[in-house]
Amino acid sequence: MAKTLLSVIIPTYNVEKYIVDCVDSLLRQITAPAEIIIVNDGSTDGTLALVQQTYGHQPQVRIITTPNGGAGKARDVGIEAAQGEFLFFCDPDDIVPDGFVAELQQVTDAHPEVDLFCFSSQMFEDGHENNTRPKVRHEQFGLHSPQQVLSRLLRNGSYTSAAWNYAVKKSLVMQRGLRFVERVHEDHKFTLSVFIYARQAWVSQHVYYSQRVRSGSLTNSRKNDDYFMQRYNAFMQTYGLLKQGMDKSPLKNELEKAYLLHSFRLMIYLSLYNGTPVPEYVIHAIQFMGSQHKPVGVKEWLLINRPRMFIRLQKYKVDKEQKKIA
Structure with a gap:
């Protein structure tokens, strides 16, 4: 019996307009026994009927339906299957x-010890597939320590916790008991765990993911106070994992600082682009947690020591950018 190289898990909820483009891009590359697992997360539109009609006869496609529980729970169902x-x-x-x-x-085939496969990604506006811009940007390729790969992504500002950022060995996921669990911000802890616990990574030179930016999606919608609090809590849990999950070393210290500053900048920009004030608990966390690290350069010094001034400067840039777009 042939070995199954890959399981692609697609959590699916009310995406009848897009799901065929997604699955077709995979079917061009995947033949059985590799598999595409579509987990229908209680869709209320025509998504389920569409995928059943279009792909129900395909030997490499499996369709599972669950009550609506969010993308994280749907991915967990896919992991088990x-x-x-x-x-x-x-x-x-x-x-x-x-x-x-x-x-x-x-x-x-060449490097069976690899348990993490990384690649760059890009974004495109819905309806403009050929107009792309970079998302995740890898700068060194081939075999690398996963922790070094993580460090470089954090330093160049293109790290994302999105679960489509890599392919990972199932044995690592099962051995470490990794699951998504949460309904919102479910991928932060999972993804950082993958980079911390993986032993060997391969970084491709190619772009293997195109993220669609569309109105109405969570990524592109206005966020409320609960969203920011949940985002902050996810950061705190993940940062705690980083502090506990690695042995003490210069790299561990480097990763803690890089992840901390990257996350603070992201939370600031999320607020500014949302048109809402940066939460006070974020500013207090920057002041307290940032003081434990030595800044390098003016921007880091401002962020750590004068976060309100840093925010005002970034708000000026964001306002200027949005005026140009308008």
Whole structure:
């Protein structure tokens, strides 16, 4: 019996307009016994009927329906059902460019010790697939320590906790008991755990993920106070994992600082682009937690020592940018 290299897990909720583009981009690359697991998360539109009619006869496609519980719970259902050596979590409105599966196969044949497969990604506005801009940007390729890969992404500002950021060995996920669990910000702890606990990473030179930016999605919608509090709590839990999950070393100290500053900047920009004040608990956390690290350069010094001034300067830039767009 042939080994199943890959299980692609797609949590799916009310995306009948996009799901065919997504699955078709994968079917161009995937043949059985590799598999695409579509987890229908209680869709109320025509998504389920569409995927059943379009892909129900495909031997490499499995369709599972669950009560609505959010993308995290749907991914967890997919993990339990997956038979592949590697897991890849794809969002249902995005596209996977050609070459992804072929390179993963080549890498695992040549380097069976690899348990994390990384690649760059891009974004495009809904309806403008050829107008792309970079998202995750890798700058060094081939075999690397996963922790060094994480450090470089944090330093260049392109790290994302999104679960489509990599393919990971299922054995690592199962051994470490990694699950998404939460309904909101469910991927922060999972993704950082993957980078901390993986032993060997391969970084591709290619862009293997295209993220669709569309109105109405969580990524592109206005956020309320609960969203920011949940985002902050996810950061605190994940930062705690980083502090506890690695042995003491210069790299651990470097990662703690890089993750801290990256997360604070992201929370600031999320508020500014949302048109809402940066929460006071975020400012207090910057002042307290940032003081434990030595800043390098003027921007880091401002963020750590004068966060309100840093926020005012960033607000000026954001306002100027939005006026140009308007």
